[in-house]
Amino acid sequence: xxxxxxxxxxxxxxxxxxxxxxxxxxxxxxxxxxxxxxxxxxxxxxxxxxxxxxxxxxxxxxxxxxxxxxxxxxxxxxxxxxxxxxxxxxxxxxxxxxxxxxxxxxxxxxxxxxxxxxxxxxxxxxxxxxxxxxxxxxxxxxxxxxxxxxxxxxxxxxxxxxxxxxxxxxxxxxxxxxxxxxxxxxxxxxxxxxxxxxxxxxxxxxxxxxxxxxxxxxxxxxxxxxxxxxxxxxxxxxxxxxxxxxxxxxxxxxxxxxxxxxxxxxxxxxxxxxxxxxxxxxxxxxxxxxxxxxxxxxxxxxxxxxxxxxxxxxxxxxxxxxxxxxxxxxxxxxxxxxxxxxxxxxxxxxxxxxxxxxxxxxxxxxxxxxxxxxxxxxxxxxxxxxxxxxxxxxxxxxxxxxxxxxxxxx
Numbered sequence: 001x002x003x004x005x006x007x008x009x010x011x012x013x014x015x016x017x018x019x020x021x022x023x024x025x026x027x028x029x030x031x032x033x034x035x036x037x038x039x040x041x042x043x044x045x046x047x048x049x050x051x052x053x054x055x056x057x058x059x060x061x062x063x064x065x066x067x068x069x070x071x072x073x074x075x076x077x078x079x080x081x082x083x084x085x086x087x088x089x090x091x092x093x094x095x096x097x098x099x100x101x102x103x104x105x106x107x108x109x110x111x112x113x114x115x116x117x118x119x120x121x122x123x124x125x126x127x128x129x130x131x132x133x134x135x136x137x138x139x140x141x142x143x144x145x146x147x148x149x150x151x152x153x154x155x156x157x158x159x160x161x162x163x164x165x166x167x168x169x170x171x172x173x174x175x176x177x178x179x180x181x182x183x184x185x186x187x188x189x190x191x192x193x194x195x196x197x198x199x200x201x202x203x204x205x206x207x208x209x210x211x212x213x214x215x216x217x218x219x220x221x222x223x224x225x226x227x228x229x230x231x232x233x234x235x236x237x238x239x240x241x242x243x244x245x246x247x248x249x250x251x252x253x254x255x256x257x258x259x260x261x262x263x264x265x266x267x268x269x270x271x272x273x274x275x276x277x278x279x280x281x282x283x284x285x286x287x288x289x290x291x292x293x294x295x296x297x298x299x300x301x302x303x304x305x306x307x308x309x310x311x312x313x314x315x316x317x318x319x320x321x322x323x324x325x326x327x328x329x330x331x332x333x334x335x336x337x338x339x340x341x342x343x344x345x346x347x348x349x350x351x352x353x354x355x356x357x358x359x360x361x362x363x364x365x366x367x368x369x370x371x372x373x374x375x376x377x378x379x380x381x382x383x384x385x386x387x388x389x390x391x392x393x394x395x396x397x398x399x400x401x402x403x404x405x406x407x408x409x410x
Contacts (some may be wrong), residue, residue, distance in 0.1 A: 012083050017077045033064045055127050063120045070113040111151035119145045151193070187237025217282040221289050221323075227275040227300050237268075239391040248277055248386060251284045254320050259353045259385035263360060270356035274323050277354055281321045289316070290323040296343060297336040304339070313346040321350050327357035328367050337368040341377045348380040355381065360389075 041059040043049035043318050049057070122144045125132045182310055218226070228248045234242045253260055260277060262270040278288045291299070303312035316322060324343075332340065359366065361378050366372035 003020050005392040013029050015083050016079070017081070022034075022071055022075045026068060026075070029064055029068045029071065033061060033068070035101075036060050036064065052127060055319065056124060059120055059124045059127065063117060063124075065116050066120060070117065073109060073113065085309045108151070108154050111147075111154045115144075115147045115151050118147045137176065161282045212281045217277055217287055221278055221282060221288040221290050223275045223278060223323075224271070224274065226341070227272045227372040228279055228281070229273075232269060232272055232276055237390060237392045242390055244388060245273070246271075248388070249280055251277065251286070251360075254281050254284065254286050254352050254387060257349055257351055259355065259381055261381060261385050261387045262354070262356045262390060263387065264358065264390030264392070265394065266358055268392045270358075270390060272410065273327055273390070274325060274354045274356050278321060278323050281352075286320040287318060287349075288321040288323065289319045290325065292325045293327045293332075293340065294330065294336075296324055297332070297339050300343060301335065309342065313342065316343075316347075317351060321354060322347070322351070323354045323356075324355050327355055328359040328364070332366045332369065334369055334373075337377070340368070341373050344377050344381050349384065353381065361387070 039130070040049070040061070043057075043365065057196065062364075076086065122140050125137055125140050158171065186297065229245065232245065234245055248260060261276075262273055264270050278290060281288050300309060300312065303309045324340075327340075344353065357364070361382055364378050365371070366373040368377060
């Protein structure tokens, strides 16, 4: 970046005082709200308030709240979009809309908020219609309809603009293909090492609801390939039924801090389903990190060797969902089994794991080692978990070799 470009970009900080001024305005509206509330309570207690007066007073309170909501949207969303990242990722109170806000989305949300405020003002006029001049009613209705029309036009225009941005991102990724690396390298962890060779990321459609914020989370998750539930062939499954897949696709397990354990023979689609659920979680506003069980153990082993295993596990709390792929294909030594237990135990009732494996949970002792570690790992993993056994013929053996796609699949 040139010196002139850096200097121009730095001028964005001139906007920062403006947002702090809006914070002061927010304080004014808080004061106004409680003054209106006090007047309402005083009139009701003194018996000077009829039903119309109470309704008008409540509408004034609603009006103040909606304007305050508009202010906070402008303050937080505008600052995040035009000045600097706030860094709320992983915060338990991060607003849902902030995860996919940009200038285009912000304009639409502001327009709809203004329509809502205008609706309350118009309703106040009609509630007090006997004391409102017809001229005011007419122009109030016309202005409100103008707000609705402008919001509808903005919403209509935002669709093609978002699609154009998505196509531009897709073209950029196609021209500048990059390697997805394992979690220790992706999330900028301390002392990360290249535990395994990078594997090429293969892009497909992100699926419905994937805004710019969701797309960034999907990219950062490091999935071996882009998979969505709409691509999953449920028809070849003998079990479970489609309703199970649909229920998991709602990603409710993330908010419940529950796990999803996908078990089945090779080629039944475990990794496809795990990635698709991870994509849904990203679209729902959650950060996700994907790696094989061997890669997770390698990451934790390096952290333990550096004396920071506890810190590393705490860092992973920023990710509501971790995907642990391919448990059971290669036996663990005692150290790796203990590290996997530490990961499962640390996230128990705190955050979600999506785990895939080719063995039933009762046989995990064969790969984790018979003993207390295997029992404790399975016990904590399965306690709050959706355990799904995929029963199907391997999709690999049903298709000619020349149709095989690159990348791993469960």
